[in-house]
Amino acid sequence: MVAVADSSADSDIGGQLNSGVNESNLLSGNGTIPRTNSGCGYLSSTTTAMTYEPCVSCTTFNILAPIYKRLDQKNQSLRESNFRAVWLSRNQKILNWLLLERSSIICLQEFWVGNEELVHMYQQRLGDAGYVTFQLARTNNRGDGLLTAVRKDYFTILNYRELLFNDCGDRVAQLLHVQLAFPFSQNRKGNAQQEFLIVNTHLLFPHDSCLSVVRLHQVYKILQFVEQYQRENKLNYTPILLCGDWNGSKRGHVYKFLRSQGFVSSYDIAHQYTDSDADAHRWVSHRNHRGNICGVDFILLCNPNKSRKPLKKSWAEAVFGIIKCQLQKASLVENNAFAFLKAGNHGNFITYSAFCEALRQVNLIGLPYGLTSQETEDLWMQADINGNGVVEYEEFKRRIWNSECAELREENCSERTGDSEHDIVEEAIGFNVKNAVLFPREAEKGMWPENYSLSDHARLTVVFSPVRMQCSQRVTRL
The missing domain is CATH 3.60.10.10 (Endonuclease/exonuclease/phosphatase)
Known part of the structure; x- marks a missing residue:
């Protein structure tokens, strides 16, 4: 009204x-x-x-x-x-x-x-x-x-x-x-x-x-x-x-x-x-x-x-930050957190199924207000940098453990140059x-x-x- x-x-x-x-x-x-x-x-x-x-x-x-x-x-x-x-x-x-x-x-x-x-x-x-x-x-x-x-x-x-x-x-x-x-x-x-x-x-x-x-x-x-x-x-x-x-x-x-x-x-x-x-x-x-x-x-x-960063990328970084926070609240440090995410897998990598199970255990999926299946898949694609279907230890550190929503500086795009692109000011x-x-x-x-x-x-x-x-x-x- x-x-x-x-x-x-x-x-x-x-x-x-x-x-x-x-x-x-x-x-x-x-x-x-x-x-x-x-x-x-x-x-x-x-x-x-x-x-x-x-x-x-x-x-x-x-x-x-x-x-x-x-x-x-x-x-x-x-x-x-x-x-x-x-x-x-x-x-x-x-x-x-x-x-x-x-x-x-x-x-x-x-x-x-x-x-x-x-x-x-x-x-x-x-x-x-x-x-x-x-x-x-x-x-x-x-x-x-x-x-x-x-x-x-x-x-x-x-x-x-x-x-x-x-x-x-x-x-x-x-x-x-x-x-x-x-x-x-x-x-x-x-x-x-x-x-x-x-x-x-x-x-x-x-x-x-x-x-x-x-x-x-x-x-x-x-x-x-x-x-x-x-x-x-x-x-x-x-x-x-x-x-x-x-x-x-x-x-x-x-x-x-x-x-x-x-x-x-x-x-x-x-x-x-x-x-x-x-x-x-x-x-x-x-x-x-x-x-x-x-x-x-x-x-x-x-x-x-x-x-501004791409919205979906910023969203993923923020969720990874929540995942890290939940793992730290469970008193897990970096190595233990990686072991928790890869669960029973004996290799030095995390599988998608193990990733989903870990998110379920920290109450981020499986609840009415949790992450959707599509959002979980989107996160996985962000974490799997090389696209080989698993998240290895370096990918875990880069995307999950050390990921953060960083502030972006103000910039005038006219300061940038490139061979294949130009700016309309x-x-x-x-x-x-x-x-x-x-x-x-x-x-x-x-x-x-x-x-x-x-x-x-x-x-x-x-x-x-x-x-x-x-x-x-x-x-x-x-």
């Missing part, structure tokens, strides 16, 4: 990213907040004056559905959904914050689609503020889902698609194809596509390590879906924003898989953090039901000039990361404040500026 309304009200997202607004300042019971008409600008940290330039701001927030919010740890069945005044007040406060920030794009997870009153409240208030909203329920009537809202004055909506994973987690994803509604100074020629894709999703919580392959499946389906959509619509050079609650950190297989596909964490780019273990612990965005704090909420950016629009913040701000220091009550997730907001970039496509000479 889509809600559309006109509004001339606006506020300065750049200013809000640099402000010290306290949660208690927005707790009015009528669900209203003051707004300013300052437009969208970016506040430079090196000047005191506001520098206005075109920008796109994006907020992702898991708002904790009332059907999941526990009110008493001793009585797990006591949920916020049983108390209308409580969940209504909390969601009014959430909307207050969202409308104060006035992000160009809002991506919400755990949106309580099963409650008509709450749905109407979000649609009406966001619609009155000039947003177009799209909601999508999880499959099998789980009660919650996704809501994506975009500002009409910033975007023309070209298409909207829904993706149902149909897996054990009943997860879903939304894809929006939008076009910037305003020109910007860097686009001097005016012929570059000012379009990009927005994806909102919420991956499965890893209750068990064996579910890692399910989460990898989910993001693999998203990238396949995006790749097919780009191919069908001839979108060769289109930026992509992947937003949501990934239920996994920067150290996990999903994150490494996405990095191999050219995506970067916009928050980490803004704060100049690397993918090292030390930087991975600098910030958090979630305190889960077990009391653990971790960073799981991301706005991932892939610019059109970013190199085109202009495209990408994004620079200008700023990014988490709220509550303690989350940026790796801490979780006890007095924070809006959700069990922090809200992540990122400001991007469109930038013109040169992209190239390799074409083979006939």
